[in-house]
Amino acid sequence: MNKRQVFLGLLLASAFVCIWGSVEETEEDNRELPTILIALLVRNKAHTLPMFLSYLEQQDYPKHRIAFWLRCDHSNDDSIDVLQQWLEHTGELYHGVNYALEPDELSYINESSPYEWPASRFKQLISLKEEAFGYARDIWADFVFFLxxxxxxxxxxxxxxxTRLRLPIVAPMLLSESLYSNFWCGMTEEYYYKRTDEYKEIYHSKKLGSFPVPMVHTAVMVDMNYRGTRNLTFDRHKLLEMQRSRGQEPLYEGPADDIIVFAISANSSGIPLHICNDINFGYILQPLEPGDTLDNDIQQLVNIRSLMVTDLGAVPPELDYFRELVKKPEKSKLSLDRIFMINLKRRPERREKMERLFEELGIEAEYFEAVDGKELTEERLQEMGVGFLPGYEDPYHHRAMTMGEIGCFLSHYSIWVTMVRKDLKEVLILEDDIRFEPYFRHNAVRVVNQARSVGQYDLIYFGRKRLKEESEPWVTDADSLVHAGYSYWTLGYVLSLEGALKLLAAKPLEKLIPVDEFLPLMFNRHPNETWKEAFPKRNLVALSAAPLLLYPIHYTGDSGYISDTEDSEQINVAESDEGEARLKSDREQVFAQNEVEPEGVVDQQQPKLGESLTKSHQEL
Structure with missing residues (x-):
């Protein structure tokens, strides 16, 4: 079992940043900024170092105020080569670089994998971190940053x-592929992680600022001018000596773990720890299990880069000489015939963002130009033979269809026609404002293969909004599929050729309704009995991934939210203003009692000291 999982954040690679001088700054004189010493402890991180070092170099901070203290040992990958390349290109730009790269020792005694933490590895890590801490004190650093x-x-x-916060100990809150981060909001009396409501509030930025917490790790800044920081330590023996000298009770009885000991030494010295989420500081990979491989870490990196595109619009660029080292997944159609991404020609920014996501995830998708509702007229619709379902009105707005909704339907309809004309057996249809869940490629192939193995299917929702608290039984012999109930959204769905034929056979252009109303009608889960009568053959076999693989990037009211379907001109049909409007792009419905539990997750007892803390005990 992995002790690193017990204490959240024992380092495969670390960096320590020491900062001298005043933090006062003016626009005219950057000389008043603190000087920074970044000391790196690196092991087997060749795949993350190009991004890590690139983003450090791109900090808005004068390089002549930054120096490095660098150590690399027990690495059996190309970490040393990457660091040497960086030193050759960049070393002279900084105040100074003190480094030692030791390629001889490739592993620790009794180590089964690079992701295991035997006692000898703990011992060396703590020794090096103490050395870095001592070095910061010796050079009278104003700040030390462990990274x-x-x-x-x-x-x-x-x-x-x-540095402007002037807090004694503060960590920048980091995002991951899940809820894992570099802080705790609760700690048990036995020094283990404790779930709290506040954790999610901080992680999701429901409240902003700097908040006192019992534990920070992985990225931690210490104000060395704060009284009591000389007593901070990562060494359990030093912590116990300090507690005994002060007559403090109870004495620390936990394990010899660096981040736990550091937190308790701060607590014993009356030094508060804070987490700050004022800005989006960046991202963090989750710790690996001993049985994991390098591929697990690389897949996490794929997920993080995808998250960067979703949050930031693009992955921040690496240094020029590192770009050839950054490997992206080979493109895949996910075992399907084609993947189409629907996008309005006048929304090029969405297309560009989706293409970046496809590049990062390794998805071979094709651009499919959407029918633009703004270019439609009633005369054009008549020429196309488009008619509307008598008596239809939006169930929330109590209004007729908008031109945007018509354009959306015609876009999907065009793909269904293309499937039939080109004899495409299975197609994934994606819209252009979606967020891919982590491990999307693997899970998408898994879901499709399960659907194929259990018999006929026509449609598989990858993303949707459930609208009713109703039974959605599991598909027999499948652990990732349910029979879909009444749902909205067409964010992403797989459609079979047989499914496309069924949809076209219903002649929907003659009695048009929005596409996300039409689909549940066709698989007979729509609650409106009157509308059902217009489509007597409702035999579409519709399934849904469980859990879902896609979500919207924006919901109603979010910053950046735009709806080309809801915010468009309505067709000329008598309207009613009764009832309270509810946008289809509101957040998805959540039905707690029907939530799908991840396979294999059970309620586990609190582990004893020295045992590993499994991922189910962390905010993952």
């Missing part, structure tokens, strides 16, 4: 933001 090389500080303002 894991699994961290990507994408905000160029990270260092300036943290």
């Amino acid at each position: 894991d090389a699994d961290v990507f500080l994408t905000s160029k303002e990270a260092l300036k933001t943290l």
Whole structure:
């Protein structure tokens, strides 16, 4: 079992940043900014170092105020080569670089994998961190910043933001592929992680600022001018000596773990720890299990880069000489015939963002130009033979269809026609404002293969909004599929050729309704009995991924939210203004009692000291 999982954040690679001088700054004189010493402890991080070092170099901080203390040992990958390349290109730009690269020792005694933490590895890590801490004190650093090389500080303002806070110990809150981060909001009496409501509030930025917490790790800044910081330590023996000298009770009885000991030494010295989420500082990889492989870490990196595109619009660029080292997945159609991405020609920014996502995820998708509702007229619709379902009105707005909704339907309809004309057996249809869940490629192939193995299917929702609290039984012999109930959204769905034929056979253009109303009608889960009568053959076999693989990037009211379907001209049909409007792009419905539990997750007892803390005990 992995002790690193017990204490959240024992470092495969670390960096320590020491800062001298005053934090006062003026626009005219950057000489008043603190000087920074970044000391790196690196092991087997060749795949993250190009991004890690690139983002450090892109900090809005004068390089002549930064120096490095660098150590690399027990690496059996190309970490040393990457660091040497960086030193050759960049070393002279900084105040100084003190480094030692030791390629001889490739592993620790009794180590089964690079992701295991035997006692000898703990001992060396703590020794090096104490050495770095001592070095910071010896050179009279004003600040010391401990930074894991699994961290990507994408905000160029990270260092300036943290130093201006003048907090004794503060960590920049980091995002991951899940709820894992570099802080705890609760700690048990046995020094283990404790779930709290406040954790999610801080992680999701429901409240902004700097908040006192019992534990920070992986990226931690210490104000060395704060009284009591001389007593901070990562060494359990030093912590116990300090507690005994002060007569403090109870004495620390926990394990010899660096981040736990550091937190308790701060607590014993009356030094508060804070987490700051004022800005999006950056991202963090989750710690690996002993049984994991390098591929697990690389897949996490794929997920993080995808998250960067979703949050920031693009992955911040690496240094020029590192770009050839950054490998992206080979493109895949996910075992399907084609993947189409629907996009309005006048929304090129969405297309560009989706193409970046496809590049990062390794998805071979084709651009499919959407029918633009703004270019439709009633005369044009008549020429196309488009008619509307008598008596239809939006169930929430109580209005007729908008031109945007008509354009949306015609876009999907055009793909269904294309499937039939080109004899495409299975197609994934994506819209252009979606967020891919982590491990999307693997899970998408898994879901499709399960659907194929259990018999006929016509449609598989990858993303949707459930609208009714109703039974959605599991598909027999499948653990990732349910029979879909009444749902909205067409964010992404797989359609079979048989499914396309069924949809076209219903002649929907003669009695048009929005596409996300039409689909549940066709698989007979729509509650409107009157509308059902217009489509007597409702035999579409519709399934849904469980859990879902796609979500909207924006919901109603979010910053950046735009709806080309809801915010468009309505067709000329008598309207009613009764009832309270509810946009289809509101957040999805949540039905707690029907939530799908991840396979294999059970309620586990609190582990004893010295045992590993499994991922189910963390905010993952």
